[in-house]
Amino acid sequence: MLATQILVDGFAISALYALGAIGFTLMFGVSGVLNLSHGATMVVAAVTAWLVANKFGSYTGAAAGVVAGFVTAYVTYFMIVRPIQRSQAIPSEEKEIFVLTGTLLWGIMIQEAIAYFYTDNPKTVRPLIEGVVNINGVRTPSNEILIAAICWGAIGLLWLLVNKTRAGKALLAASINPRGLTLLGFELSNIYLLVWTIYGVLAGIAGVLLATFLGTSSSQTGQLTASAFSIVVLGGLGSVSGSLLAAYVVGYLETVTAYLITPEIRSMPALILLVLVVYVRPQGFLGRR
Amino acid sequence: MPKKIIRHATSVAACSTACLAVALAAAPSAARAADAEPIRIGIISEASAIVGVAIPNAAQLAADEINAAGGIDGRKIEIISYDDHNSAADAVRAFQRAVNQDHVVAVVASYISEVVLALEPWSARLKTPLLTPGAASDEITRHIHEDYEHNKYTFHEWLASSSIAQSICDASHDLFVTGYGMKTTVVMSEDAAWTKPLDDRFLKCLPEAGLQVLDHIRFSPDSTDFTPIFNQIEGKKPDVIITGISHVGVQPTVQWAAQQVPIPLGGNSSQSTTSTFWKDTNGAADGVVSFDGAAEGVATTPKTMPFTEAYVKRYGVTPAYTGYSSYDAIYIITEAIQRAKSTEADPLVTALEATDHVGTVGRMQFYGKDDVFTHGLKYGKGLITGLTIQWQDGKQVTVWPENLATGKLRFPPFVKVKQAAAN
Numbered sequence: 036m037l038a039t040q041i042l043v044d045g046f047a048i049s050a051l052y053a054l055g056a057i058g059f060t061l062m063f064g065v066s067g068v069l070n071l072s073h074g075a076t077m078v079v080a081a082v083t084a085w086l087v088a089n090k091f092g093s094y095t096g097a098a099a100g101v102v103a104g105f106v107t108a109y110v111t112y113f114m115i116v117r118p119i120q121r122s123q124a125i126p127s128e129e130k131e132i133f134v135l136t137g138t139l140l141w142g143i144m145i146q147e148a149i150a151y152f153y154t155d156n157p158k159t160v161r162p163l164i165e166g167v168v169n170i171n172g173v174r175t176p177s178n179e180i181l182i183a184a185i186c187w188g189a190i191g192l193l194w195l196l197v198n199k200t201r202a203g204k205a206l207l208a209a210s211i212n213p214r215g216l217t218l219l220g221f222e223l224s225n226i227y228l229l230v231w232t233i234y235g236v237l238a239g240i241a242g243v244l245l246a247t248f249l250g251t252s253s254s255q256t257g258q259l260t261a262s263a264f265s266i267v268v269l270g271g272l273g274s275v276s277g278s279l280l281a282a283y284v285v286g287y288l289e290t291v292t293a294y295l296i297t298p299e300i301r302s303m304p305a306l307i308l309l310v311l312v313v314y315v316r317p318q319g320f321l322g323r324r
Numbered sequence: 325m326p327k328k329i330i331r332h333a334t335s336v337a338a339c340s341t342a343c344l345a346v347a348l349a350a351a352p353s354a355a356r357a358a359d360a361e362p363i364r365i366g367i368i369s370e371a372s373a374i375v376g377v378a379i380p381n382a383a384q385l386a387a388d389e390i391n392a393a394g395g396i397d398g399r400k401i402e403i404i405s406y407d408d409h410n411s412a413a414d415a416v417r418a419f420q421r422a423v424n425q426d427h428v429v430a431v432v433a434s435y436i437s438e439v440v441l442a443l444e445p446w447s448a449r450l451k452t453p454l455l456t457p458g459a460a461s462d463e464i465t466r467h468i469h470e471d472y473e474h475n476k477y478t479f480h481e482w483l484a485s486s487s488i489a490q491s492i493c494d495a496s497h498d499l500f501v502t503g504y505g506m507k508t509t510v511v512m513s514e515d516a517a518w519t520k521p522l523d524d525r526f527l528k529c530l531p532e533a534g535l536q537v538l539d540h541i542r543f544s545p546d547s548t549d550f551t552p553i554f555n556q557i558e559g560k561k562p563d564v565i566i567t568g569i570s571h572v573g574v575q576p577t578v579q580w581a582a583q584q585v586p587i588p589l590g591g592n593s594s595q596s597t598t599s600t601f602w603k604d605t606n607g608a609a610d611g612v613v614s615f616d617g618a619a620e621g622v623a624t625t626p627k628t629m630p631f632t633e634a635y636v637k638r639y640g641v642t643p644a645y646t647g648y649s650s651y652d653a654i655y656i657i658t659e660a661i662q663r664a665k666s667t668e669a670d671p672l673v674t675a676l677e678a679t680d681h682v683g684t685v686g687r688m689q690f691y692g693k694d695d696v697f698t699h700g701l702k703y704g705k706g707l708i709t710g711l712t713i714q715w716q717d718g719k720q721v722t723v724w725p726e727n728l729a730t731g732k733l734r735f736p737p738f739v740k741v742k743q744a745a746a747n
Binding site for chain 2: 044048088151154158159160161162176178249253297298299
């Protein structure tokens, strides 16, 4: 009973973690950008979904949230990241730091704006499907099952895109050797645009699902970025399958801690694991570098 | 921030026209009033939280009323508000600035115990009266009691956690034990300064009220997933869950409803006292029971309804519990200044101690120097007892005490209660 409970709960939360982190890691792998406004992007999607759902129903709200995540990603790219990447004034070896600082500040601006207009009270979106299902004695909200299904659906589509389409293969190639790709006549900026599009949609979906599952607020942006960041470091920077593995390790570690020890120290074992991994295997579970 | 500046700007503009008009009308006393130095009161709170922003909003409303009636002996009250972003360090800086630079005569600050406990020593050092309209920790008054001469500048203008716990126990006895024949409970509180004395009292007074405490769970206020907590509680099979939550509220409520936890939620859920709670939870609040200071549509005193209406008209939402007490705080300070005939700290403290004010939440008096809860609000019948509200179909219905109740308890279908005993 308790084991089933942990299995079911851990699965949904891990799927959500995976979806949140996967775009983040893909972007780092392909374009070397660590987007520290990641949490803010998810919260924008969540709050938009909440706002729209209040007037036009859950599904329209969810769609609007995903669009908002996508738009935020584009704004981040065109207003913050690309100007820094193209700037002549910033020495190229300092650009990564500038992108980190720029996206961090941008994330804080978004956070403050949301707090100002919609307060930092947590918002929740009505579940896409209501009701509960009994899985082997565990009362599971149907929405939780739907969340896991959507997450895995999105991850599956991403896999198909990367491995089966020409654009996706170029994406993969860019993460391995960007210079080689330009020599073959690919426009890197198109590939960056593609990766930001994928990122925006994934972060949008993750934000909306988070809002229907646990709820979220502007004060959680830092925490969301940090959790994506630690999952990505744990899995190996830039490695998509590493992030998937890490998301499940973190998700289940947290759930097991919450159930078997106490909810008070839920995130602690995962953080200890992160420290250990950084010591013993700095490249992460499946990292290449 | 911009909204505040605009508001200040408009009030300045409004005043300059109004004051000019008054001056031109050549009423000598009014002209003197406009000339006289205003009396400044500082407000420190978190502007982006609904419970936080109710403090400056309500204070401004009170100040405008007092000013419209001629101010304090012709001197206007000026509210200066500072956003502490829910940080004790920011609040301390704001307090120093308020006293040293803006020369306020008193400060009304925060609903977070941790913040108020950080401000308390500064109120003593800078010898400036500090009233908190929303923090609850018993530590605040304990400090005053233990070192009166030093800490006497702080006033706990809200019920202490132990009084809130007592009110909840009294209400739980009437509502859950007598009304529904409930016998057992689990206490579920966030780990924060205000819940320590709350839980201590719960563990004593709930059994006295007829509810055996099967388990006592404290969780991190950063929690977002409450499934394991509800799961653990359900395993104990209590008749009701008594909460002590303020930092969290929306998330546990939504998850309680989504997971269809079959046990009613009672106790104190501060976020549920705001009128936006229904929308924030998408209606998951249905059936949630909570302690509240005052509620919309309940005439706790003759002042409650007019204040609520004025507040809703001006700000579009109902005041959170802090709104009521902050509105009262400005009146309490005003009356104290009039009694003391001074804005100096020491005479003002003496005058504040003599407070006997019928405010929006009840009759307000402070415990004296020799009482354990020195400068805390007196709790009890004829003074302040607090209310118990329940969310029903998008509305807060007052269910306790009986003489103020506007409805009866009613739970959503997934909550399993023994209906038999109810009738």
